[in-house]
Amino acid sequence: MISISIPDSVTATRRLAYRICGYLLPACCLLFFANPVHARDWQSAFYQDHALVGKIWDTRKSRWISEQQLHAAVLDSKFILLGETHDNPDHHRVQAQVLNWLAVAGQKPAVVMEMLAQEAWQNQPAFWTDLKLLQQQAAAQDQRWPWDLYTPLLQSVVDHRLQLVAGNVKRETLHARIEANGQDWRQELSARYSIPEHGLGKLEQEIAESHCGYVDAAHLPFMVEAQLQRDRAMTSALADSPVPAVLVAGRGHVRNDYAVPVQLRNACHCDSLLSVALHPVHPDALEPEDYLQGTSNAYDILYFTPNHTREVPCEKFSHQLQN
Template sequence: MHLVHRIIAATLLLIGWAADANACSSAKRGPFLKEIAQTSKSCAHPLCGQIYATARPEAEDPKTPCPDDQWQRLEAAVTAALSAGGVLILGEMHDNATHHLLQAAAIREFALSEPSNETAIVFEQLRDDQQPGIDKFTAKQHSGEKVTVADFKLAVAWQKSNWPDLYDPLFETVIAAKRPFYAGDVSRAEIMKAAKDGAGVLPADASKRLALDIPLGAKFDAASIKEIEDAHCGALPKEAFDGMAFAQRYRDAHLADAVLKASQQHGSAILIAGTGHARTDRAVPWYIRKRTPEKKVVSVMFVEIETDNTDPETYVPRDPDGLPAADFIVFTQPAERGDPCEKMRKK
């Protein structure tokens, strides 16, 4: 991006929703903006709590009332997608509690605002083999029996998973609203088999149905492998990369399949997943668009700020050609964590 464009983009961002004097910023603040304000109180970074649209305003719906207002651009895009039977993807850092609070607020904002809205929620954190437990839990709830998040966790054996309890706000929101929700991921056994055996693990008809028979392309394959190598801190043997890259593709394709089924059954869907699955260039949105090009998909990523970096453009994930790989970014404070590479090398 040219320097002038970058300055303009940053200026538009910082005009933002906080300027009460701006007519565009006087719009009603619902659950999402309220949660952003609440979770950003202790963060002094200038980007913290800001929303950033990666596309130029003129590339979006010309009917957007305030194209310079980042929140209204996000709201318009998401509302248009869900009302047309589309998909909203909320990409997270799994161990960041703020991200889950914001995801829960986004569900209240976009899925619960209309009583007639049946938007389904799909979770990466729940696997196929846990769906029977989900179904039993929801049947119990719909029968009028009082249920809690603890009951849900027991039903799906959550304690045996590797996921933290930071997802409680999300489960509480979905359960309280009695909204349909589904497992999005494949079983651990399937993931391990895919990582070991590669593309040969799937029959040709299943591969075609999931759009796994369509190649990503050499540049995107290389980017995927580089991401896997970096995520594992260089501690994996290179011969494991191809299998792990296919396993990642399989998970993305399967998540897309779960989202498509949920949106077809209930009218629209929201996916809760890691930021890697939210990438528009080679992850879940890619598979949805290959299978249903007409379906609207909006990818919102929650991204942690860096202390000395105040340029929003440098945070935007990009494909190998430099194009944005997310539609919107919401900046948050980082989670407190140790060095993940130290733990990885010990393993």
């Protein structure tokens, strides 16, 4: 056996390293629990091996960023807008992680949800302590949402005693508020909601594409204003909440060119907001630009996840119409 002599200086260095690790262990634990979802934890079954999965693209600087850099950007923002695919479980887990980041940093973000209607979400507790009761109450006011998939997000709300705020309005309220009509409805809506006309054009395009070309032209003004009304309700809820405030909504509501960010900047005259699109990957879309629909600044951040389905949305939509 060969005996190797270790210099005292090396031994001392090792002792110092062990001691430092001992001191840093609690902080390391905090960072471990504050990290976003890792690849091995994905729950959406499809395209987990896609080249973009788990990557984060900063559209403002046109470069990839790390989870730590996203973490820092979240902590540096007064308003964090998280756009989701409602049925993707990984999106709700990432949303929960963002809340955990803020809570670990000692902040108590208000959580504004598109899924809750302001008219129905009345006289609720300031803070929730029972997850099941919270889910039951949420489902009682609107059963259309997949509340079981929102469990990680709602668990963070309960664990950190965060304020949960309704961000939407009922359809009946929307119908009563719709005013757009006539040939000049675009100019009318642009002025009323302070949305540039090119932004309204993008919104029209988004509505047409999301309905796979089945939109009746006569109904288009109604559909556009309904979206703007929902954005206004979410904007008001955010502006009236203590900061930091987090919005949980569909991706269309967090776009920088026509949605909540535009109205929020007009309402509070602030630029301290971060629009994050949680985006499922598609097998034929291999570059970040493929997900921006020709608008480079549609979102501040693209966070790529696996997809919860292989279905092509318009094929599914056509099948639903036929049945």
